[in-house]
Each structure stands twice: as structure tokens, then as C-alpha cells.
Amino acid sequence: MDRRSFLALQSRLFALALVGTQFGGRLIANPRFSTNPYSLGVASGDPAADGFVIWTRLAPDPVKGGGMGTDPVKVRWEVAEDEAMRRVVQSGDAIASPELAHSVHVEVAGLQADRPYWYRFQAGDATSPVGRARTMPALGTMPGKLRFAFASCQDYHFHYTAWQHMAAETDIDLVFHLGDYIYEGGPKQNTPRQHNGPEIYSLDDYRNRLALYKTDEHLQAMHRHCPFLVTWDDHEVDNNYAGAMDQDGTRPETFLKRRALAYQAYYEHMPLRSFCRPVGPDMQLYRRMSYGSLADFFILDTRQYRSNQPCGDKSGKPCDGFFDPRATMLGESQERWLHDGLGRSSGRWNVLAQQVILAGFDTVRSEDGPTFSMDQWSGYYSARNRLTRFLSEAKPSNPVVLTGDVHSNWVSEVPLDFLDERSPSVAAEFVGTSITSGGDGTANTEYRAKVLAKNPWMRHYNGQRGYVSCTVTPERWLAEYRTVEYVSRPGSPIETHARFVVENGSPRITSA
Numbered sequence: 001m002d003r004r005s006f007l008a009l010q011s012r013l014f015a016l017a018l019v020g021t022q023f024g025g026r027l028i029a030n031p032r033f034s035t036n037p038y039s040l041g042v043a044s045g046d047p048a049a050d051g052f053v054i055w056t057r058l059a060p061d062p063v064k065g066g067g068m069g070t071d072p073v074k075v076r077w078e079v080a081e082d083e084a085m086r087r088v089v090q091s092g093d094a095i096a097s098p099e100l101a102h103s104v105h106v107e108v109a110g111l112q113a114d115r116p117y118w119y120r121f122q123a124g125d126a127t128s129p130v131g132r133a134r135t136m137p138a139l140g141t142m143p144g145k146l147r148f149a150f151a152s153c154q155d156y157h158f159h160y161t162a163w164q165h166m167a168a169e170t171d172i173d174l175v176f177h178l179g180d181y182i183y184e185g186g187p188k189q190n191t192p193r194q195h196n197g198p199e200i201y202s203l204d205d206y207r208n209r210l211a212l213y214k215t216d217e218h219l220q221a222m223h224r225h226c227p228f229l230v231t232w233d234d235h236e237v238d239n240n241y242a243g244a245m246d247q248d249g250t251r252p253e254t255f256l257k258r259r260a261l262a263y264q265a266y267y268e269h270m271p272l273r274s275f276c277r278p279v280g281p282d283m284q285l286y287r288r289m290s291y292g293s294l295a296d297f298f299i300l301d302t303r304q305y306r307s308n309q310p311c312g313d314k315s316g317k318p319c320d321g322f323f324d325p326r327a328t329m330l331g332e333s334q335e336r337w338l339h340d341g342l343g344r345s346s347g348r349w350n351v352l353a354q355q356v357i358l359a360g361f362d363t364v365r366s367e368d369g370p371t372f373s374m375d376q377w378s379g380y381y382s383a384r385n386r387l388t389r390f391l392s393e394a395k396p397s398n399p400v401v402l403t404g405d406v407h408s409n410w411v412s413e414v415p416l417d418f419l420d421e422r423s424p425s426v427a428a429e430f431v432g433t434s435i436t437s438g439g440d441g442t443a444n445t446e447y448r449a450k451v452l453a454k455n456p457w458m459r460h461y462n463g464q465r466g467y468v469s470c471t472v473t474p475e476r477w478l479a480e481y482r483t484v485e486y487v488s489r490p491g492s493p494i495e496t497h498a499r500f501v502v503e504n505g506s507p508r509i510t511s512a
């Protein structure tokens, strides 16, 4: 089936799902709310040149099931050319159904390229805050500049000061969230905020946890400000899971049931298009977007299709299975899709937005011989080198890798083979630290000196919290590492502790 008929089928199925909903319960056209149903805010995502997704979820009682009962509810939506919502250019009705926790995902199309729009929702007597979205520049045009940020790992136990500062950078037009949007565990000791219960397993648990995270005012402010392009890592389901395997040796059939519930709740809470809607334990999250001809974004899923970690999920010395060619990080279809897309891309910058470090490096955790992180690409050596070899042979224009997961900042000129010191570089990799995970953090310059000395392709390490903002032009990529001093209490100032530049035509990274 080609993509067009696949999408047609998808939208027919979606329409059927809506009809099913209307017969399944009494449609409430004019609900009355005694408390604000927009407790989780509004969001936009996955922009195209002619539109984007707008999202909200009606949840007057957010961390206790939502408080919406079992009937579907009509929600009016509007998209306008101005922030005051005076010049409405599109509007319609959507149904917030109990099957999707009364979330609403509207795919708006037919808008003008490369401009901001504003949107809001109305359910009965309740009007949502106004959010700002943005369409992408038209295909075939070369925009002069893009400003975006990327972030990951937002353990709710600490303060989201990094989101607060990012929202103050008002010229940011896109945000990549690279995963660990939630954590699945129970409450922690001695932290300023707490999880709403023990480790999560049921659909209600996952919904309530996502809702808890989304009640944060700073995260909501950033979602209101611009579209997000989201992907997940492990904690949206369970720590260090790989495909159908969790870390505790649970039977795959059993773990896949948990994964299905986690994926459903994730879809319900993210501004994703309907083709991402999960079917059982499967969810199509990897996808591609273009910012005119300036950048092509390949948003990857390095969790759902992985084979089990050949050498476990810790940092260590290579085991017998280290070189196993059957190990896969992306799975066969996603790997083929990525190579195809990169091979045909006409984007000036080809951005891989993904989770785990690609560069590969000696973690210097042992005195006798190198150690590697086995949950990252380095633990899937053959799969990793298939990708770096492809980059070096097919030569897509300016590959740049954006990474999360490790709760620390890293900058590398990705070597073709990290076991060979003379290996050429094939891409630039910017790894962004956590928003909060790991607590306050330190620069840790001692470790930086040690790890940079052992890995000649590495340019930077820092263990503080924050995010990375990027300014991309046809000739130059600037990455600014923004860090906060603490997250254990609110209100930390922010600083740009390091800046790096990649010039068009070479993966070399220089300090700016």
C-alpha cells in the first residue's frame, strides 16, 4: 500500500472510531465545568508547510483519572492569524472521547507556509488558553535562519527552571523533546516535589503520571509558545527496555501488554498526528519533517524495535556478543527508511533527533582498558557502524545528531569507528543534558579532562542541567549550551556555558 492510500485508510479508520464513540456514549455538546478542564494546558506539534497538530485534554481532576466520566464531549477549536484571535482562519468541532482520555488531536491543514498562528479550544463554557503554533517554510525554499531548542529527561522530582528560561527565549520556533518526558518509578526521598504514587503499570497509572508532569506551569508555557517534535526514550515505559524485553526478565508477552498501555497514554498526551496512534503494543513514532530546504529532520525511535542489549545495559568491557551483526537499534524497516530518506534528502542539514549517544567513547570507568556504554549505540557496535558507514559513503549533506538520555552535555565529531583512533569523522553530535534528572549536577571538569584525553573526537563534557538552543543558517550551525545552577529549588539563573559551531560542508566542531 502506498503512503497516500495508507493515510486514506488511516483517516477512514479514525472516522469509524469517532462514529463508534458517538454510539458508545451520549455526546455531551455543552458541558459545564466547576473547575478548569484545561489543567494540562494546550500544545501544538509536528508542523508541516500547511499546518500542524493542536492538542489539549479535558482534565478537571488531572492526576485522579481526569474527572471527565465516560461520555464523549464536543470541543470547538479555532486557528487565527493573530494572538487576540480576531482573524480566525479555520475552526471546527472535535470529539474528546473517553477512549483517548478526553484528549483532542486536531490536524490543521490548508494554512500559509512559514508563519505563526494562534489557536484555542472551547468546551461548553470553558475556553482554553491561547497557544502559538507555526507552519514550516515551503518545500524548495531556502529559509535564512531557524532557531530551535532540544531537551530531554524531565524528572518531576525537581524544578523545571530550564523550561522557564527556554520559554523566555521568545524567538525559538521549535522544540525537540528527545525522551524521558516522564519517569515510571515511585516517589524519591528528599526531593522538592513528589511522584503521585508507586511505579506505574496500568493505563490509569500512566495517564495520571503524564498528567502530573503536564500540570507544571513552565512546561505548559513552553508548549504554548511553539510546536514540539517529540520522541520517547525508555522511561515513558520502563527503564532501559529494549523492544519486548524489560530489565527484569519479564516474559515478553506480559511486558508488551504494559508497553501497549504506556504507548496509548503517551499518544493521548502528545501533539501527534493520527498515524502515530498506537495499535496494541505498536506505535509509529519515527517520522520525517522538513524546514524548507534548510533542514530535514529524521525523528528516530531507538527503543521500540531494538534487539536486547548484547552486553547488558551498563557501562563495561566488550563481551562476546559485542560485534554481533544481528544486534539492531532501529529495527530493519526503520533502518531502511532512514537510509532511503538520507540518501534522497535535499536538506542542507540532515538532523537525526534521537535518544542515545552515537559517537561511542571510552567511559574511562576502568583502569585496565576501555569501557563502553552498552545501552547506547556503542553497545550495538555493528548497527552503529552500519549507520556511520552509510553516512561516510552516501554523504548526505551535513549530518547532525541530537541526543538525550545521559543527563549530561557532550559534543563529538562522530568517528566512523570509535575503536579506531585514526577514524575520520562522519557527523557532528550534540548531546543535551537533562532538564532536571539527576538533581543539581556539576560541571565536573575533572571527568571532562579524563574523558576528552581518551577520546580524541570528543570536544566537550559537562554535567549540569539545562537545554541546548541552536541557530541554523545555510552556512553555519551554532549550538549554545544553556545551564542552570540548581534544580533542587526554583529560580536558578541560567548561563550559556559553552558555544559550538559547525560550518556547512564539514563535521568539524569549533568553540565559538
Ligand SMILES: [Fe+2]
Binding pocket: 153, 154, 180, 235, 405, 406, 407, 434, 437
Ligand atoms: Fe533520563
